[in-house]
Each structure stands twice: as C-alpha cells, then as structure tokens.
Amino acid sequence: MPQNTPRLILASSSRYRRELLARLRLPFEAISPDVDETPRPGEAPEALALRLSVAKAMAVAATRPGRIVIGSDQVATMDGRPIGKPGDFARAQAQLRALSGQTVEFHSALAVTDGQRVEKADVVTRCRFRTLSAQAIDTYLRAEEPYDTAGSAKAESLGIALMESIQSDDPTAIIGLPLIALTRMLAGFGLDPLEAPGAGA
Template sequence: MTISPRRLILASTSKYRRELLSRLRLPFDVVPPLVDETPAPGEAPADLAVRLSLAKAEAVARQHPGAVVIGSDQVATIDGAPIGKPGDFVGAQRQLRSLSGREVAFHSALAVTDGERVAHADIVTRCRFRELSDAAIDAYLLAESPYDTAGSAKAESLGIALMESIQSDDPTAIIGLPLIALTSMLTLFGLDPLTAGHGGAAQ
C-alpha cells in the first residue's frame, strides 16, 4: 500500500519564497499567515525574525491540522540596526549610498511545524557591498527596481554585482528561504525532497 506524503503548506505571501520552495519539487499549498509583524519593545531584529517565522507557521498550522507548515521571515541589519525595504527609487538610492563599502547581515529565520513538533533556525548571511558610485547605484536601480527588497539589492540577479563578498552556509537564505536548512527540517517530518515524490507546486 502506498502512503501519501503529508500535506505541505508555505505560510507566506512572498513570490520569492514560493519560487524557492518549488525547487525542492514537493507539492505544496500557499496560505497567507495572519500575523501582526510589529516588533515588541526593545526586540532585537534577529529575535523578531525568529519569532515571526514561528508565529506564521503556528498560525497556519492551527487552521490546517496535520499539515506540515513552513514559516519564514527575514530582517537585514547593519551594526545591529534593522534595514527596511526602500519602497521607491529615492529610498533605494539613499539606502545603497549608506551601504556602500559596508557589511550587512541578513537574518533568514525558518520554522517548520505540524502543530505538535517545531523545528526552527536563524541562518545568517553576511554581505559586504562594494564601494558604489552614484552612477553605479542609479544604473542598477533603473535596471532592476528592487524596491520591495531590504537592502535594495536582489542578489539572485543583477544585485550580485553590488557585492564584494557574500558569506553564508546556505546560499538561498539571502533570497528569503534557506533550502539546505529547510531540507533537513522537512526530513524530520517525513518529507525528504529526494524520496517523498514530486508533484510540483500548487497553483
């Protein structure tokens, strides 16, 4: 008798996380988590990312008993202070000028739960930006418009040209979903991407 794999749900509205999860070739559904993302007073950015990843996964798991639910959240920091999304050209221009020649830490928090067990991690990626001229910044922003990305740089595409170095144990963490850590977690819940069957992503 064939045992059907457990239902997998991505608790996220991010198109980037959806694309990344589809690389594992596991069938999954997407359910937006209804979670207040306001930081607690005095909460460190890394702690916020971990708390929100857990809250997202647990909120959706309560709605879908028995499913394996993935929650994730990412914050970027410089000298321990959070960096938000720029929102528009001027904001991104200002942000990249401030990051020129400096190191940014991206905390990509991840949580997986089935409503009973929970696994979680914080994967840190350290990106050092090149010394950037105003002309280089403007050319990049006109080419890519990364206004919905903390740090104003999409490292998965042309934004890699802004970098002097990237250090991480999990190369997809910078995009928003650390697939190496996620694979290990999913295996704990009986969903090894290499053996669980490949039905493709939900539409």
C-alpha cells in the same frame, strides 16, 4: 484530508520563496499568513525574524490540522541595527549610499511545524557591498526598483552585481528561504525530498 491535498504548506505570499521551495520537488500549496509584523519594544532584529517565522507557520497550521507548515522571515542588519525596506527611489538611493563598502548581515529565519512541534533556525548571510558610485546606484535602482526589499538589494537578480562577496552556509538563504536548513528540518517531520514518494519525478 483529501488524498490529492499536498501535505506541505508554505506560509508565504512571496513568489521567490515559492520558486525556491519548488526546487525540492515536493507537492505544496502556498497560503499567505495573517500576522502582525510590528517589532516589540527592544526586540533584536534576528529575534524578530525568528518570532515572525514561527508566528506565520503557527497561524496557517491552526487552520490546516495535520499539515506541515513552513514559515520564514528575513531581516537585514548593519552593526546590529535593522535595515528596512526603502519603499521608494529616494530612500533606496540613500540606503545604498550608506551600505556602499559596508558589510550587511541578512538573518533568514525559518520555522517548520505540524501544529504541535516547532523546529526553527536562523541562517546568517554576510554580504560585503562594493564601493558604489552614484551612477551605479541609480542605474541599478532604475533597472530593478527593489523598493520592497530590505537593503534595496535583490541578490536573486541584478542586485548580485552590488556585492563584493557573500558568505553563508546556505546559498539560497539570501533570497529568503534557506533550502539546506529546510531540507534537514523537513526530514525531521518525515518529509525528506530524496525519500518522499515521487521525489525527483
């Protein structure tokens, strides 16, 4: 491995995950994994998220030996049923009407591997949605256009205004990358952000 090659890889094309990982001030590169995300028959949403996070990490690790790779995936559920990405305005509108006043669980799954050993975690965030008027829903959707987001709620921006409360052990989990869990897992691979050379620089 060339001396200036980052030891760490984020197996994701998500801008939000890149921005979150950058908070740890560890050099990294981002590579989009080629993984089939189709659920298996009868697969629970949280099991799907964990499986995909491992698959993404391992897919990239197979092409980058000697590197530490992070994979992540997130699913939203209500009463154990998956809530998908709406795709367009009408579906997002219907989705937010159904979520108004309800509690949604976001499972933010995480996997870290060196190509041999794999550590994984599922960090759960419980979001209680406000009782939303039709006007509030339309105003939000026209401002945010969150059609590629499960639950139609981008908590990292205006979507936070949809919430009555958020409960989690890891405040960045809702955005897609649980940094508290990730820091603990990276330390297990000898990559602690507070001990790494140049950390905080």
